[in-house]
Amino acid sequence: MARAWQQPLPDMPAPPPSAAWGRIAPPSGYEPQWRRLVDAALELDLGPDDLAAGGLDAVAQAREWKPATVALYSKVARYGGLALPLPATPEPDPVALDLRPLTLVRGEDPEHLRSVAWCALALGWPAPVGVFRSLRRDQVRVTSRRLLISTDDGEWAVPGALTAWHAWEACRNRFPALAASPWVLPALRRGPGLDSRIGGRLSSQALQATFTKHARSTVGHLRATVTPSRREAVEQLAVDYRRLSYDTYRRLALAAGAPPVTARGVVRAARTVSRSARAGRLAG
Structure with missing residues (x-):
């Protein structure tokens, strides 16, 4: 120590x-x-x-x-020995947010398709970023209606992610290094580390940066394609997306009713649901 x-x-x-x-x-x-x-x-x-x-x-x-x-x-x-207080993780703000634009396929760029597949999986299976970092392809099985994910903690059925998953799998199969990779979210390029390679396992920090980049590129796409009648709503969504982190994304998915994968974040998600319900009753 x-x-x-x-x-x-x-x-x-x-x-x-x-x-x-x-x-x-x-x-x-x-x-x-x-x-x-x-x-x-x-x-x-x-x-x-x-x-x-x-x-x-x-x-x-x-x-x-x-x-x-x-x-x-x-x-x-x-x-390192510095007695700093651990800051509390903030509650999701807003307590409800339309996350579907982050799960829609809108191109063939590998980085985009990898991010879309991640977000589509996480919307129904909101695992922490460290779990996704270590998720292997052989842990994901495809059925005609949904994906099945198996880990040491159990098995989950993930609806609504088939389109994104098939698009990502078709893309990665065009590149030998990605096709041979055992990871669901492999590296697409070499990083600064000596052991970094295409198809290798990404770090948690790299995945966090990937999510932020995907959220901001989605903002650009929404602004470029919005109709005049929805411009105000899209601008508000863009503000929320620009400060969205993956940890908040998964807590919002939990608050919307996705089954918990680990204990982490479940208590805060339950508080968010209760708070949202109270607000609805007061508004009614």
Whole structure:
């Protein structure tokens, strides 16, 4: 376990931020995230004691980090020995949102089809991003009416995802590296890592970035194809999509009635449903 960071003794000046960070060993398994956290802190001339005292608010504001990113780096900082409070994951806002545009096939680009297949699966099987990262193709079976997903935790039937799944499978079968990949959501290009390869397993961070990119490209498509009568509704949807994360997407799917895959997020989704029901009764 990493040795906890010690606050400087009274009346003793703290070392320069770069030197102070250099005295802390990165937490095992989180070296890249630790390096990005240190770089973000040094941009604001903050040392580890400054971060421990003031939290991540200043860094998050400067980097425009979303709540899920703040939660990730808070965890990394704690693993490195900095006693930062873990921020609470915010409730979905709005509590209901039309997610279907994210599941519609509108082209043949592999990255688009991979994202559409992911969103279509997650709408009926809202697993956390880490579960999707490790989901293999042999865990998904196709029937005439739905997809069947099997994991160590059970088996789920996913309706409404066949079109997206077949489009993605047809696309990946045109590329040998993708066709041979065992992963449902494989890498489409090589990354910076030495072991990165086409068809390899993506990181959770890469999948989060993929979802954000897909949501923003969907916004562009909606604005380009909207009719004048629906322009106001599409503009509101575009605002919601631009701040949508995958974690919020899955909680909205849970709140809409999708069966839970893991315990994570189920309590918050139940609160969202109750809140929405109360609002409906008050409006009535």
